[in-house]
Amino acid sequence: MLVVHIGLGKTATTTLQRHVFPELSQITGILFNDREIVAKVKECMCSVDDECLVDLKRLIDGRDVLISLESLVDWNPHYWEDAADRNLRIFGQFAVILVTVREPESYLRSIYQQMMHEGHVLSPYDFFVGSKQYLKLKRCLGDKQLGFFDVDSFDLYRLYNIYTSRFEQVHFIPLEKMSSMGFLRSLYALCEDDVLRLQKCFANSPRENRSYSSLGVSLTLKRERLLNAIGMKSFSSRDRYFQEMLSDRQLSQNAHKLPFAELSFNERVYQFPVRLLRRLLRFFAWRNFIQNGVDKILPYSKYDLPDNVDLNQTLLEKNREFLATLTVKN
Numbered sequence: 001m002l003v004v005h006i007g008l009g010k011t012a013t014t015t016l017q018r019h020v021f022p023e024l025s026q027i028t029g030i031l032f033n034d035r036e037i038v039a040k041v042k043e044c045m046c047s048v049d050d051e052c053l054v055d056l057k058r059l060i061d062g063r064d065v066l067i068s069l070e071s072l073v074d075w076n077p078h079y080w081e082d083a084a085d086r087n088l089r090i091f092g093q094f095a096v097i098l099v100t101v102r103e104p105e106s107y108l109r110s111i112y113q114q115m116m117h118e119g120h121v122l123s124p125y126d127f128f129v130g131s132k133q134y135l136k137l138k139r140c141l142g143d144k145q146l147g148f149f150d151v152d153s154f155d156l157y158r159l160y161n162i163y164t165s166r167f168e169q170v171h172f173i174p175l176e177k178m179s180s181m182g183f184l185r186s187l188y189a190l191c192e193d194d195v196l197r198l199q200k201c202f203a204n205s206p207r208e209n210r211s212y213s214s215l216g217v218s219l220t221l222k223r224e225r226l227l228n229a230i231g232m233k234s235f236s237s238r239d240r241y242f243q244e245m246l247s248d249r250q251l252s253q254n255a256h257k258l259p260f261a262e263l264s265f266n267e268r269v270y271q272f273p274v275r276l277l278r279r280l281l282r283f284f285a286w287r288n289f290i291q292n293g294v295d296k297i298l299p300y301s302k303y304d305l306p307d308n309v310d311l312n313q314t315l316l317e318k319n320r321e322f323l324a325t326l327t328v329k330n
Helices: 011-029 035-046 052-059 076-091 104-117 131-138 156-164 182-188 192-204 212-231 237-246 264-284 286-297 313-329
Strands: 001-006 065-068 096-101 167-173
Touching: 001 011, 001 076, 011 182, 035 065, 035 167, 052 076, 065 104, 076 104, 076 156, 076 167, 076 182, 104 212, 104 313, 156 313, 167 313, 182 192, 182 264, 192 313, 212 286
Parallel strands: 001 065, 001 096, 096 167
Antiparallel strands: none
């Protein structure tokens, strides 16, 4: 059986990937996020070559595989259908699709904060836009970048229909129901002891990638305004991506992405100063300063989006109603 967890992001996916799914792998013997398989999936995401799909099928056939990549769903709702077509091409209609979702307004808040974590710093009034404005801004964006969020296209029922019309088995799991591990119980026919083991693993896992506090968001916006005033901006994950693409580096196959212990002696000698410098830069990075400095030392106050940011409340309510039906089904 092939099970693919495609996102959404900011729905405890890091906790699932680092703690729950590895534990499930030990319990059931499934192959979880095998490095070779994941690298081939990423290659297939960027390639139209059918040979890549043949290689992936060879790696998966006859094995119980679980893949968890939140980028598969596409964080930009404008491209959900494109991503679903690509996932259908890569995995086939009989793959079991898992989609984790959460309360819509808190999701939008978390998406905004995640973009801030990655150096895409805008005020929420500029980041959240309607469809008409987004289509104008889209001309200034690179291919499928989430530079702005179109609140009019964030329709979870639409996402549900997109996947149920393409795949035989699709499960939408609300974040509020995730701790029960019911979705894994039914998929893998787990006994009560195994379910309890996964529940404890989820409950006892450390908080991963905690969003900036209200103070953290405020400081980041003020810092960005200061940088903009002198003709500068934050160096973002998008900037880093383009820098790597321009230097013809393949991210999934780079030596600098492999564990240090797996490198040859010559590669270790070359990589050691690079990795040391990267660690030092990460330590002094603004994100580390906020998450592991300001937000740990000072009292943490949750950030809330301003009340007058237009999030399309009508559609948010429709999304809440859809989530309520999922809670009953699960």
